[in-house]
Amino acid sequence: MSIVERALKRLQQSGQTAAQAARPTTPTAPADRKARPAAPAVPPAAQSREVGSRRQFGDPAKTLHVDFDQLRRAGLMPPEHQQRELSHQYRTLKRPILRNAFGADGSPADTGRNSPRTxxxxxxLPGEGKTFTAINLALSLALEKDHSVILVDGDAPKPHVSQAFGIGGEPGLLDLLGNADLQVxxxxxxxxxxxxxxxxxxxxSEAxxxxxxxxxxxxVIEELGRLDVNGIVLLDSPPMLLTSEAQVLASLFGQVVLVVGAGSTPQQAVTDALGIIGxxxxxxxxxNQALHDNNVGGYYGYGYGDGFLDTTQTDKQ
Ligand SMILES: Nc1ncnc2c1ncn2[C@@H]1O[C@H](COP(=O)(O)OP(=O)(O)OP(=O)(O)O)[C@@H](O)[C@H]1O
Ligand SMILES: [Mg+2]
Structure with a gap:
C-alpha cells in the first residue's frame, strides 16, 4: 500500500469522508477586519473588464512575457520532450479541481469565504514539488477557454514563483497585506x-x-476571487509542518492540494499535514513520484486523490 493510500485509509478511519470535507460550514480563520477606509481609485487601465469570454484585469501596460526557457532552466517546467506527457497528467489533475470549483455544469461558483475557486x-515538508506543481497547474488551468487563473506567490521565505517569472522586485502580496488601501x-x-x-x-518584510x-x-484572497467569477486563485505556499503561516493559510482556502513526494515524505508527515488542514x-x-529520479530521466508521475475517494496514480513510464 502506498504512503498516500495508507494516509487516506487512516483519514477515512478517522471518519472524514469526501462529503464531510466538501464544503466548509464553520470558518476557522480569524474574523474579517473592520470595514476599511475608502481606497484610492484604481487606474481605469487596471480595472477588471470583459475581453471575449474571459475577464481581463491588471494594467495591460505591465503585461509580463512568460519565458518558458527560463522556467525550464529553473527546473520548474519539464524539458520540451517531456512536456506532452506532463501536460496530460496536469489535465487529469485539474479536472476534479475545476469540478469542485464550478460544479459539473461549469457554472460560476460563489465569491464568498473559502470559495472552492481558491x-x-x-x-x-520542504522541497516536495509545491512550486513545480503550482506553476504547471496554473499553466494548465490557463489553457481552459472559460477560466482564468491568478498564480499567487505565498511563500515569503522562498519566493520561487516570483524569482522564476523574474518579478521578484515587483509589488505584490506582502504590499497588499501591509497596506489595506492598496487594491488587488x-x-x-x-x-x-x-x-x-x-x-x-x-x-x-520582516513581518x-x-x-x-x-x-x-x-x-485579499476574497478580493482576488472577485476579479473573475470564472477564475481560480492558486497560491504556492510554504510547507505545512515547518511554518505557522501555512497552517493559517490552509484555513482560508476552499481547496488544498497536498503534494506528497513519493518515497520521500514520511507517512506520519502526510497524516500530520492532513490533520492540520482539517x-x-x-x-x-x-x-509527486519523480523528484530527482535522474536514473530514469525524470519528469512524470502525478496522481490526484479527489476528495479522498478515488485516488488515482499515474505509473512511471
Ligand atoms: N515532478 C518533478 N520532476 C522533476 N523534478 C521535480 C519535480 N517536482 C519538483 N522537481 C524539482 O524538485 C525541486 C523542488 O521542487 P519545488 O521547488 O517545486 O519544491 P517546493 O516544495 O516548492 O520546495 P520549497 O519548499 O523549497 O519551496 C526543484 O528543483 C524542482 O525542479
Ligand atoms: Mg517552493
Missing part, C-alpha cells in the same frame, strides 16, 4: 499567456509571517 498548493487590481500582473495572471510576493497569517489575508477545505493529494 486553491492552495502545499506539502508537509493594481498589483496583479497580466501575462502574455492568455488567462494567466501573477501576483508576486512583493516587498520583503512576512505575521502578514500572511493576518486577517487581511482572507480579505475538514474545512476539499483536499486533493498529488503524488
Amino acid at each position: 486553491l492552495m498548493v502545499t506539502s508537509a 487590481e493594481s498589483v496583479v500582473l497580466p501575462t502574455d499567456v492568455r488567462g494567466l495572471f501573477l501576483l508576486p510576493i512583493g516587498r520583503r 512576512a509571517t505575521e502578514l500572511l497569517a493576518s486577517a487581511r489575508m482572507r480579505q 475538514e474545512g477545505p476539499q483536499v486533493g493529494l498529488v503524488l
Whole structure:
C-alpha cells in the first residue's frame, strides 16, 4: 500500500469522508477586519473588464512575457520532450479541481469565504514539488477557454514563483497585506499567456509571517476571487509542518492540494499535514513520484486523490 493510500485509509478511519470535507460550514480563520477606509481609485487601465469570454484585469501596460526557457532552466517546467506527457497528467489533475470549483455544469461558483475557486498548493515538508506543481497547474488551468487563473506567490521565505517569472522586485502580496488601501487590481500582473495572471510576493518584510497569517489575508484572497467569477486563485505556499503561516493559510482556502513526494515524505508527515488542514477545505493529494529520479530521466508521475475517494496514480513510464 502506498504512503498516500495508507494516509487516506487512516483519514477515512478517522471518519472524514469526501462529503464531510466538501464544503466548509464553520470558518476557522480569524474574523474579517473592520470595514476599511475608502481606497484610492484604481487606474481605469487596471480595472477588471470583459475581453471575449474571459475577464481581463491588471494594467495591460505591465503585461509580463512568460519565458518558458527560463522556467525550464529553473527546473520548474519539464524539458520540451517531456512536456506532452506532463501536460496530460496536469489535465487529469485539474479536472476534479475545476469540478469542485464550478460544479459539473461549469457554472460560476460563489465569491464568498473559502470559495472552492481558491486553491492552495502545499506539502508537509520542504522541497516536495509545491512550486513545480503550482506553476504547471496554473499553466494548465490557463489553457481552459472559460477560466482564468491568478498564480499567487505565498511563500515569503522562498519566493520561487516570483524569482522564476523574474518579478521578484515587483509589488505584490506582502504590499497588499501591509497596506489595506492598496487594491488587488493594481498589483496583479497580466501575462502574455492568455488567462494567466501573477501576483508576486512583493516587498520583503520582516513581518512576512505575521502578514500572511493576518486577517487581511482572507480579505485579499476574497478580493482576488472577485476579479473573475470564472477564475481560480492558486497560491504556492510554504510547507505545512515547518511554518505557522501555512497552517493559517490552509484555513482560508476552499481547496488544498497536498503534494506528497513519493518515497520521500514520511507517512506520519502526510497524516500530520492532513490533520492540520482539517475538514474545512476539499483536499486533493498529488503524488509527486519523480523528484530527482535522474536514473530514469525524470519528469512524470502525478496522481490526484479527489476528495479522498478515488485516488488515482499515474505509473512511471
Ligand atoms: N515532478 C518533478 N520532476 C522533476 N523534478 C521535480 C519535480 N517536482 C519538483 N522537481 C524539482 O524538485 C525541486 C523542488 O521542487 P519545488 O521547488 O517545486 O519544491 P517546493 O516544495 O516548492 O520546495 P520549497 O519548499 O523549497 O519551496 C526543484 O528543483 C524542482 O525542479
Ligand atoms: Mg517552493
